[in-house]
Amino acid sequence: MTRALTRKGEATRARIVAGAAAEIRERGVDEVRLDDVMAHTGTSKGQLFHYFPDGKEGLLLAVAQHEADQVLIDQEPLLSNLTSWPAWQAWRDRLIERYLEQGVKCPLNGLLGQTGRRAPGAQAIVTGLMWRWQQAITEGIRHMQSTGDIAPDVDADRAAAALLAGIQGGVLLLLTTGRTDHLEAALDLTLDSLRAGARMSDTHEGHGND
Amino acid sequence: MTRALTRKGEATRARIVAGAAAEIRERGVDEVRLDDVMAHTGTSKGQLFHYFPDGKEGLLLAVAQHEADQVLIDQEPLLSNLTSWPAWQAWRDRLIERYLEQGVKCPLNGLLGQTGRRAPGAQAIVTGLMWRWQQAITEGIRHMQSTGDIAPDVDADRAAAALLAGIQGGVLLLLTTGRTDHLEAALDLTLDSLRAGARMSDTHEGHGND
DNA sequence: CAGGTTTTGGACTTGCAGGTCCATTTTTGC
DNA sequence: GCAAAAATGGACCTGCAAGTCCAAAACCTG
Numbered sequence: 001m002t003r004a005l006t007r008k009g010e011a012t013r014a015r016i017v018a019g020a021a022a023e024i025r026e027r028g029v030d031e032v033r034l035d036d037v038m039a040h041t042g043t044s045k046g047q048l049f050h051y052f053p054d055g056k057e058g059l060l061l062a063v064a065q066h067e068a069d070q071v072l073i074d075q076e077p078l079l080s081n082l083t084s085w086p087a088w089q090a091w092r093d094r095l096i097e098r099y100l101e102q103g104v105k106c107p108l109n110g111l112l113g114q115t116g117r118r119a120p121g122a123q124a125i126v127t128g129l130m131w132r133w134q135q136a137i138t139e140g141i142r143h144m145q146s147t148g149d150i151a152p153d154v155d156a157d158r159a160a161a162a163l164l165a166g167i168q169g170g171v172l173l174l175l176t177t178g179r180t181d182h183l184e185a186a187l188d189l190t191l192d193s194l195r196a197g198a199r200m201s202d203t204h205e206g207h208g209n210d
Numbered sequence: 211m212t213r214a215l216t217r218k219g220e221a222t223r224a225r226i227v228a229g230a231a232a233e234i235r236e237r238g239v240d241e242v243r244l245d246d247v248m249a250h251t252g253t254s255k256g257q258l259f260h261y262f263p264d265g266k267e268g269l270l271l272a273v274a275q276h277e278a279d280q281v282l283i284d285q286e287p288l289l290s291n292l293t294s295w296p297a298w299q300a301w302r303d304r305l306i307e308r309y310l311e312q313g314v315k316c317p318l319n320g321l322l323g324q325t326g327r328r329a330p331g332a333q334a335i336v337t338g339l340m341w342r343w344q345q346a347i348t349e350g351i352r353h354m355q356s357t358g359d360i361a362p363d364v365d366a367d368r369a370a371a372a373l374l375a376g377i378q379g380g381v382l383l384l385l386t387t388g389r390t391d392h393l394e395a396a397l398d399l400t401l402d403s404l405r406a407g408a409r410m411s412d413t414h415e416g417h418g419n420d
Numbered sequence: 421c422a423g424g425t426t427t428t429g430g431a432c433t434t435g436c437a438g439g440t441c442c443a444t445t446t447t448t449g450c
Numbered sequence: 451g452c453a454a455a456a457a458t459g460g461a462c463c464t465g466c467a468a469g470t471c472c473a474a475a476a477c478c479t480g
Contacts, residue, residue: 006426006477030240033467044429045469051427055469112322112382126386158395161383162376165396169379172322176336185368186375193403216447216456243437254459255439261457265439 013051016041021063021070024110025102029060061121067107068129072136074098079133082140085149085195092187099171100180108171134164141194150194163190223261226251231273231280234320235312239270271331277317278339282346284308289343292350295359295405302397309381310390318381344374351404360404373400 005013019041023032034048034056052058072079075098078091099106111126137160144150170183215223229251233242244258244266262268282289285308288301309316321336347370354360380393 004426008477009427012427034469035467046428046430046471049469056467123386130383130386158391159399161392162395162399165379165383165392166372166376167379168382169375169377169396172378172382173340173375176333176340181368182371182375185371186379189369189372189403190399193399193406196403196406214456218447219457222457244439245437256441256458256460259439266437 009051012043012047016043016048016051016059017062017066020059021066021107021110024063025067025105025107029110034059057121061125064111064122064125067111068125071107071129072132079136079140082137083143083147088140088144088191092191095167095187096180096184099174099183103178104175106171106175108168109175130164130168134160137163144194154194159190159194163187166190219261222253222257226253226258226261226269227272227276230269231276231317231320234273235277235315235317239320244269267331271335274321274332274335277321278335281317281339282342289346289350292347293353293357298350298354298401302401305377305397306390306394309384309393313388314385316381316385318378319385340374340378344370347373354404364404369400369404373397376400 016037020032020037023036023040027036034045037059038044038048048059049055052062054061075091075094078087078094082088082091111122111129134157138156141150141154141156141159145152145154145156166186166189167183170180170186173182174180226247230242230247233246233250237246244255247269248254248258258269259265262272264271285301285304288297288304292298292301321332321339344367348366351360351364351366351369355362355364355366376396376399377393380390380396383392384390
């Protein structure tokens with residue numbers, strides 16, 4: 001299947017995916033035609049179906065995977081190094097900044113649009129993204145527990161799940177309202193409560209980094 | 211415009227909206243054809259365009275409004291009476307129960323599918339829904355502050371925003387993962403932190419309702 | 421440089437789904 | 451009961467966008 005694929009071929013394929021992704025972020029999944037992708041990437045129908053034998057379906061799946069990966073990449077290296085309160089804060093700031101500048105042109109926009117339909121494929125990709133995301137957060141919490149910055153009796157998985165939910169909801173509301181209020185509130189209040197938990201059960205000193 | 215509209219006419223119109231809404235919940239916005247709606251509601255093309263001169267666009271908008279209203283109605287009378295911790299708990303339980311039984315067939319599914327595209331109309335409807343929703347939560351928090359169950363220094367609007375974000379994200383994750391974990395975690399942890407806030411700054415007595 | 425393979429271009433086909441139209445039936449108001 | 455208005459049924463039209471096909475060009479590989 002994916003056997004022969006010249007250097008040039010791979011480049012073209014990548015160009016198509018990236019171009020389609022951009023187009024979709026810009027105008028929404030169901031507003032993008034194959035012709036748009038062709039125009040925007042300087043390719044022909046022949047090429048589209050050459051690299052994506054399953055047609056639009058396959059292309060959209062590739063785009064979804066591309067975007068899902070990008071979402072996490074955009075948060076690195078911060079997301080993988082949540083080892084101090086300033087680090088958490090920096091990650092929080094990065095998230096807000098990123099989504100604010102993206103505005104409505106959010107990768108999620110394209111991903112979610114596919115959630116319902118195209119069940120098996122797109123859904124699996126989104127699920128995978130969420131799982132990896134939550135996993136990273138969980139690890140961050142666990143690390144903070146190991147340093148005593150978060151109370152040991154906090155259920156890391158549960159807290160990570162709540163935080164992730166807050167983020168997703170915040171982004172969703174950013175998408176509909178255009179404001180980052182919800183995202184900020186969800187992030188800040190959830191992080192505050194994690195910090196508060198430490199103070200209550202672990203009082204050996206003050207971790208003054210606010 | 212909306213002048214003449216017989217009893218029978220209104221019934222038909224309502225039947226179309228309800229049927230289309232059901233169909234959309236079931237199979238997703240972009241899988242539903244006008245023919246499906248006709249079949250499912252026992253109507254003809256003539257009727258569809260008679261009651262929705264703007265065609266599918268108008269119908270979808272009507273469906274969106276219908277679903278948005280339904281989302282809040284489903285939470286009543288609990289949502290408008292968040293006046294004690296048990297009341298909050300009951301509301302929380304209702305939310306989880308509702309969404310669990312709905313599973314993927316969530317009204318939001320249809321609403322969100324339209325968010326990106328059809329910008330002005332659908333977006334306004336979703337925004338309106340979110341605003342009303344958050345407003346109700348804010349009022350609940352304010353009431354709890356008036357009875358001393360929540361610390362007065364809590365920013366009710368901000369807390370409501372965070373809670374709403376958690377809910378939306380939780381539902382979104384329920385839609386993709388099929389599990390209510392995120393929704394539960396978001397609700398419980400946020401409510402816990404509201405409760406905790408009261409205990410810390412308002413210690414005149416124990417509000418033992420947990 | 422010759423033969424096979426991959427890449428590219430673009431004309432053509434096709435099915436479908438939204439939308440139009442009008443003829444017929446039913447309801448309403450007097 | 452009788453016009454006028456509203457409700458209904460369904461045949462028909464139409465445009466668009468996905469997908470097909472093949473021929474030509476570029477490219478490896480020995």
